[in-house]
Amino acid sequence: xxxxxxxxxxxxxxxxxxxxxxxxxxxxxxxxxxxxxxxxxxxxxxxxxxxxxxxxxxxxxxxxxxxxxxxxxxxxxxxxxxxxxxxxxxxxxxxxxxxxxxxxxxxxxxxxxxxxxxxxxxxxxxxxxxxxxxxxxxxxxxxxxxxxxxxxxxxxxxxxxxxxxxxxxxxxxxxxxxxxxxxxxxxxxxxxxxxxxxxxxxxxxxxxxxxxxxxxxxxxxxxxxxxxxxxxxxxxxxxxxxxxxxxxxxxxxxxxxxxxxxxxxxxxxxxxxxxxxxxxxxxxxxxxxxxxxxxxxxxxxxxxxxxxxxxxxxxxxxxxxx
Amino acid sequence: xxxxxxxxxxxxxxxxxxxxxxxxxxxxxxxxxxxxxxxxxxxxxxxxxxxxxxxxxxxxxxxxxxxxxxxxxxxxxxxxxxxxxxxxxxxxxxxxxxxxxxxxxxxxxxxxxxxxxxxxxxxxxxxxxxxxxxxxxxxxxxxxxxxxxxxxxxxxxxxxxxxxxxxxxxxxxxxxxxxxxxxxxxxxxxxxxxxxxxxxxxxxxxxxxxxxxxxxxxxxxxxxxxxxxxxxxxxxxxxxxxxxxxxxxxxxxxxxxxxxxxxxxxxxxxxxxxxxxxxxxxxxxxxxxxxxxxxxxxxxxxxxxxxxxxxxxxxxxxxxxxxxxxxxxxxxxxxxxxxxxxxxxxxxxxxxxxxxxxxxxxxxxxxxxxxxxxxxxxxxxxxxxxx
Numbered sequence: 001x002x003x004x005x006x007x008x009x010x011x012x013x014x015x016x017x018x019x020x021x022x023x024x025x026x027x028x029x030x031x032x033x034x035x036x037x038x039x040x041x042x043x044x045x046x047x048x049x050x051x052x053x054x055x056x057x058x059x060x061x062x063x064x065x066x067x068x069x070x071x072x073x074x075x076x077x078x079x080x081x082x083x084x085x086x087x088x089x090x091x092x093x094x095x096x097x098x099x100x101x102x103x104x105x106x107x108x109x110x111x112x113x114x115x116x117x118x119x120x121x122x123x124x125x126x127x128x129x130x131x132x133x134x135x136x137x138x139x140x141x142x143x144x145x146x147x148x149x150x151x152x153x154x155x156x157x158x159x160x161x162x163x164x165x166x167x168x169x170x171x172x173x174x175x176x177x178x179x180x181x182x183x184x185x186x187x188x189x190x191x192x193x194x195x196x197x198x199x200x201x202x203x204x205x206x207x208x209x210x211x212x213x214x215x216x217x218x219x220x221x222x223x224x225x226x227x228x229x230x231x232x233x234x235x236x237x238x239x240x241x242x243x244x245x246x247x248x249x250x251x252x253x254x255x256x257x258x259x260x261x262x263x264x265x266x267x268x269x270x271x272x273x274x275x276x277x278x279x280x281x282x283x284x285x286x287x288x289x290x291x292x293x294x295x296x297x298x299x300x301x302x303x304x305x306x307x308x309x310x311x312x313x314x315x316x317x318x319x320x321x322x
Numbered sequence: 323x324x325x326x327x328x329x330x331x332x333x334x335x336x337x338x339x340x341x342x343x344x345x346x347x348x349x350x351x352x353x354x355x356x357x358x359x360x361x362x363x364x365x366x367x368x369x370x371x372x373x374x375x376x377x378x379x380x381x382x383x384x385x386x387x388x389x390x391x392x393x394x395x396x397x398x399x400x401x402x403x404x405x406x407x408x409x410x411x412x413x414x415x416x417x418x419x420x421x422x423x424x425x426x427x428x429x430x431x432x433x434x435x436x437x438x439x440x441x442x443x444x445x446x447x448x449x450x451x452x453x454x455x456x457x458x459x460x461x462x463x464x465x466x467x468x469x470x471x472x473x474x475x476x477x478x479x480x481x482x483x484x485x486x487x488x489x490x491x492x493x494x495x496x497x498x499x500x501x502x503x504x505x506x507x508x509x510x511x512x513x514x515x516x517x518x519x520x521x522x523x524x525x526x527x528x529x530x531x532x533x534x535x536x537x538x539x540x541x542x543x544x545x546x547x548x549x550x551x552x553x554x555x556x557x558x559x560x561x562x563x564x565x566x567x568x569x570x571x572x573x574x575x576x577x578x579x580x581x582x583x584x585x586x587x588x589x590x591x592x593x594x595x596x597x598x599x600x601x602x603x604x605x606x607x608x609x610x611x612x613x614x615x616x617x618x619x620x621x622x623x624x625x626x627x628x629x630x631x632x633x634x635x636x637x638x639x640x641x642x643x644x645x646x647x648x649x650x651x652x653x654x655x656x657x658x659x660x661x662x663x664x665x666x667x668x669x670x671x672x673x674x675x676x677x678x679x680x681x682x683x684x685x686x687x688x689x690x691x692x693x694x695x696x697x698x699x700x701x702x703x704x705x706x707x708x709x
Contacts, residue, residue, distance in 0.1 A: 005692040008670050052671040075673040110673055198672070202683050209686040226682035243581045243589060251645065255652040258678050295597070300604040303645065304577060308597035311590040322590045 007205045008198050011173050012053055014060060020197075021165040022050055025156045029054065032154075033061050037102070040126060040135045042111075042150060044142040045158025048196030051138040055107040058136065066099040072106045077113035085114070085121040093129035104133045111137040112144035119146045126152055160195035163187075169197060170204060179208055184216035192223040231267040235275065238310045239317035246310050251303065261302025265293045268309070277316055284321040288312045328518040331490050333374045336382055340514075341482035342371060348473045349379050353450060359471045361444035361451040363426070365458035366475030369513030372454040375475070376422045379452070386419035401439040409447035420450050427455040427463065437462055444469045477512025480504070481650050486514060487521055496521070504647055511568050543567075544575050548640050551576070551626060552583045553633050558623040569622070573599070574643035576626060583638050588630035595625025658706040662688065665697045 004010050013019045016030050032038050038058065043051040052073075059067045072092045079088075089106060097104045108114075114122065126135055126149070135153070139145055142155060161169075167186050174181045181204075193200035207214050207222045234253065237246035254264060269289045272282050292309045296302050312322045333339045336346050345364070352362045364372040380387040388408050408421055429436040444451055444466065455463065458472060478486075484507040491503065506524075510517035543565050550556035562572050573596075580592045599621035602614040627633075663677040666684065670677075677684065687693060688707055699707075 003692075004669075004696055005690050006670060006687060006696075047676070056671070073671060075667070077673040077675050078667075109671070198670075199680070199683070202680065202687065206683055206686045209689070222683075226680075241586075247581070251648060255649065258656075258675075292597075295601055295604075298601065298604055299608050300597075300600045304600045305597055307577065308590075308593035311593040315586060315590050318586065320587070322587075322594070 007173060007177075008201045011169075011176070011201065012056070013050075014057060016057055016061070019050055019053065019057070020168050021161050022054075022158055025054070025158065029058065029156070033058055036062065038062070038134055040130075040153040041137065042142060042145065042153035042155040043136065043138040043158060044140070044155060046140060046160050046196065048193070048198040048200075049158040049161060050197065051158055052107070052109060055105075055136045055138070059105050059107075062105070063099075063101050066101065069098045070101055070104040072104070073109065074106070075109045076118075077110040085118050085125060089122070089125055090129075093125060093133040096132055103131070105136060106133060107136045107138070109138050110140070112139035112141055116146060119149055123148045123152070161197055162195070163190050166190045166193060166195065166197070166200050169200060173201060173204060174214075177208065178212065179204075180213045182215040185214050185219050188216040188219040188223070192219065231264065231271050232274070234310075235268065235271060235313055238313035239275070239277070241314055241317055243310060243314050246313075247307055250306060250310065254303075261296055261306055262293065264302075264306060265289060265296065265309075269293075278319065281316045281319070281321055285312060285316055288322065326519070327490060327494070327522040328515045331486075331493075331518060333371055333378060334381060335378055338378070339371060339375065340486055341478045342375065342475060345375060345473050345475050348471070349375060352471050352473075353379060353383060356450050357448075360447050361453065361466070361470035363458055363463075363466065363470045363472050364452065364454045364475055365456065365472065367456060367477050367512060369510075369515035369517075370475040370477055371514065372475050373422070373424055376420065376424075376452045376454065380420045380422075383418075383420075387422055388419060389422040389424060399435075401436060401443065405443060409443055409449055409451070418449060420452055421447065423451065423453045425455060426453045426466070427457055427460060437466060441465045441469055478514055479512070480507045480646055483507040483510055483512070483514060483517050484650060487517060490518065491521065500647075500651075504650075508571060509566065511566075511571075544572065545640055547572065548575060548579060549638075551623060552579075552638065553635075555627040555633060558620065558627070561623050562619070569618070570603075571643075573603075573622060574645065575640075576622065578643040578645070579638075579640045580626070582640060583634055584629060592626050592629035595621045595629060598625065658703055662697075662699065662703050662706070665699070669697060 016026050019026055029041075041055075041058075043054065045051060055073075059071045063070050072088070074088060089108075092104065092106060108122075111119075111122075122135075123146070137145070137149070137153060142150060142157075166189065170181060170186055170189055173179070189200050189203055192203055203219065203223060204214075206226075207218050210222075211218065231253075234246050234249045237243075237249060250264070253259070254261070269286065272285050272289065275282065277285075288309055292305045295305050315322050336350075339346060349362065349364075352359060364375060366372060377387060379385075388405075390405065405421060405423075408419070423440065426437075426440065429440070440453075453466070453470070458467060484504055487503045487507060488500075502524075503521075506517055506520045510520065544567060547561060547565055550561060562569055565572065567575075577596060580596065581589060584592050599618045602618040602621065605611055606614050606618065659678070659681060660674075663674055663681060666672075666688065667674045667677045685707065688697075694704055694707075
């Protein structure tokens, strides 16, 4: 492995023993790998819990130095169409493994982003090429993977990392990088990372780019400066009657954070219950929000519908329902 | 030799097309699967690239092209004499050929027996027969529809046209003022050829006043419509007929200006109506149920006008719709961010989406020289990070 200065890569475990947390899963996978034969895997769990890392360890253990030629990694959320399955996956799967390994491995990250049609195509591919190729699928929610694929895989549920796991990781990294991390900074990193190991390490490195002596205040400044502008700010503008500003901010946030209307609407729905308005109005606004989300799924213009919703918030700000 | 810009910059390869990805995939498929289907109809409004796509398909596949268009007589006899042999004989110089019948909706009464003969040719041709037309749904074409694969070429979005104009004006070294170009794109209503022609007609006229007056003309028009809508509650069914702008563009103008006219309840009512208009518009797009157009029209006009019990008096300053331009400018800005994120995502086994979302957190890491070297960032990308 070439040297890297990206800590998430530099400190990515390359052996089973180095992985923090997920003990049960590792025990089971290790025994399968030692038999030099693996079934298809389905790794389900939140981001930053070690799914990609384990997939990499599996191929390194199986194939040794020739792992790179026999391993294909695809991210389904970037290439989600059926064409990816038809072309990239098939092309790789249909050729024989190189050197002395019995099969190749395809790691399909965020497989739950694949459309249903693509998943159907994938299912056939998994069957047709199971002699030459094994699949490791990863997803956040296994419920979004169609049943026939689930039944062809051995599933593992990755748990979100606990506080002590994140602490262990911070300790390892800070020792190697000569960082001084205060005890309360450990807590802050854990809080901000929400159990996501990648986020924790990135946060640590971003902070370390300013100083080697790290306390919780610094962590929090970095974390909050990179936090997206909340939906709350936008709703506050609307509640105060400033529709034009609310609308402009909304478009800015959607563009800048590249979030879709459907994600905005989810955040709005959650935020309603934290607003300082009558509970009755909250119910009415929730109804509006639901209607807006429904229209979006029907293929309406997201931004037009969100504007209509914001107009309802303007009224709610005056204690009136639409 | 002087060439029309619209001919000089005609799309010659698949990659030259903008906003027609679906059509390209379909025609590729059609050619690959030939003779599963022997004929294909490309249909859509003028200037969307129907003929260019057929020519490009020939070029991409190194095929000869035999072209007949509306200017040729296309009755049964002619088709039998010229096209039929072509459907049977091999190409002289190339691996194969495509027969292009341009503008088949122009096969008219004087082309006696033209359509039935075409149908016959489609069933037996040894070479792909590509036809183009504006309106594929007219009844005289129905026997042909049944035998052919049908591909729709959509009117291009204003953004796609803007991209094309920017590219051309860059190469030609002519006026590249964005707001000028976006006016032309708006005006073209999805017709690339018209847009490029407009660009050319302004480009060589050094008197830029032409452009401004034209622009003002369009704006006055829409300002009048907005005033009639908001202040006068004018008769609605023809309210949007007197503008060169499409209904969708008028929609953007209304969307932008509602909050300048209405407050509170009226604001909510107006957006409710606009939201409804949008729902019907969505159904039209999705299912081609043009019947719903009347509902879109009414909500977009009367729905807006009667959002308030009595219309607001006095002068309201209406503004240009900003949303589309804002999105376009933003896309330009994040282009570098995207290319950097792509490189990074590959390195750290992570999705592009996620990297884009966490970009601010990762930025200090990307500033490290060692990291930049490992990622092989270009000078422009490094500049972007240091900004």
